[in-house]
Amino acid sequence: MNRPATVLAYVNAAHFIDHYAMLVFPAALIVMAPVLGYDYGELLPYATPGFVAFGAGSLLTGWLGDVWSRRHMMLIFFIGIGLALICVGFAATPLQFGFTLFLVGAFAAIYHPVGTAMIVAYAPRLGREIGRNGVFGNLGVASSALATGLLAQYLGWRAAFIAPGLASIAIGIAFARAVVHESREGHKAATAASRVPKEAMWRVLAALVITVLASSTAFNAVTVALPKLFAERLTELTTSPALLGLIAAGVYVFGALAQYTIGGLIDRHGLRAVFLPLCFLLAPALYLSAILSGPALLVASVLVIIALFGQVTINDAMVGKYTSDRWRSRAYAARYFIGFTAAGGAVALVSMLHAQGGFTLAFQVLAGLGLMVIVGGLIFPAERAPELEAQAAE
Template structure:
């Protein structure tokens, strides 16, 4: 890996950590916002859904822009946009203004995944899975650090201050991005160059898009699990008998500690993706094993529940680096931004409904019921991966039948 590539990977990691940190401030400040404005869980969950939905939906048009403008330039735009949106939330004078700023935050945050992953996938490195894993770990660091930092600030100050702090950090990262050159190979497509399809030529006719649909279906269902569990971890821990006095600092620290296990899972997910011959076997294993853990969280309390949450975090977060590697191998470079945009648009866009629907469920059935339901979603996701494997197998058989070259016995 060259010096410029290392700096670009560092930039992608900084952006990833901040991107998820911005999204994870809200679950910790959810309680104070609910109290200040007199919301129900459904109401405050809907406020969060505005950002989460845009976080997902915006990835699709962002993917198109990335293929035209270039991933590094779009990453810089996203960093500036996230920082200024976070500043606006911290200075919000009303609920309407806050929702508008949350909308902007979600839109700018949606740029990160298609831009950073397209940029990494275009780098000429031997162990691409490891690079995806390092990038994923940075996201987990942001996911784990944000609740801890936010909880520490809330123990002394108003809920607005975490947004102001991360706005400053985001501006620093954005100016760092401006200092980095755009290397050859990451520029936008040259005028007159041929357009390339989103799926590889070697896939047998009639199967390419079916496989991609199954792949994105698994991502969409993973999005429900991801957003549903992360948004309501603090609420779950506040009702846990092992959560001691239930202070903001303790709950934020506990959430950060549990999510820190995800960093380990993401790194080894990247390493495993370099070694797995059929990478979808890894994602199938993740969903099959996640289902009983999610159901167990819903039916336990105390230390047992915390252990299950740690195991779930360790397991579930291995999904993304493996899935990102699958997409890199299944798509052409010139359309990589669109492919990642569609995938993450479904993952975060569809997953955003877990915030509001989960809030509705908590109001009526309690937070534990949400995790039991997520166990069922994990089973559906395993079915989507199984469909992907079956279609890939049929495609391979079709390729053999279409190959005119005589086969050796």
């Protein structure tokens, strides 16, 4: 029998790797493009196949996690994404980048439906563990910008892909030895009926779909654009790729702190009490990011990251609370299929808007998505108090 702490540790490591791997290319592109003789905007669209695979692939991987083995799928994740990153490191043409980044996205698609379902099954406290897991994903985003900048500057851009690829394979080997496949009989099931009235479930679903569509697109666009935004508007501070990565990493740390805090608040106060106030933060923060520069931009960016990463914790807790273990991977697959497939177009959207009106236009458009998040928050129904929910579940 697997120890919950061991499983959760490896799942957290997988979340770190997942987000790290998906953002190496946008961060490395600042160094890669001049070396390869291209402009930033010419190569950025070749990341799109990977982000589309990241979302679309979750339907298959979630189904396999439920009907086959979540443990085996996670092993494939560690080894597969490591090999795919190494392949990107050896690519030389735009088409090769598009294909190898597609492979990275396809293997990355395993984590969210499978890994998040494992968290719900093994977590002693759902909100706390989802929040903690979100911190690892956030640190993966932050470390990707920082480590990629350092590796690209001192060892070359190819090392920025090969080094994390080797690390992922090594962790996968350790995971294979420490975690075994086991029956999921007895894992915790959701008790949705104890949380909201049956006739209000459509509001839960509507709120989830709206917020996932809007926040996931904004999330992907912001994480892809942030290094370039800082390079353009923080010229006095970003004098090297390594320093640029350090500043981006510092901003993402606030998102990690927000996720951990929000996870704990969900356990104590319920989803809606945390969900609704957070919804009103994203739109104004994105609009301010569109028009500000210098230190003021850093403050606005911190607010954007807090809102976006906090929303990820809310959405994951929502699915975990309202689905049973029997088909939880498939429920997360649907959640991430909607989110990441929509987000896949964010890369092309950022590239197009940046070409037409710079990041001012791009972030103004993203602020409109923030208004959709507010709609989702207003639709979500009130839940029973945590103590009443616990009594109803007994």
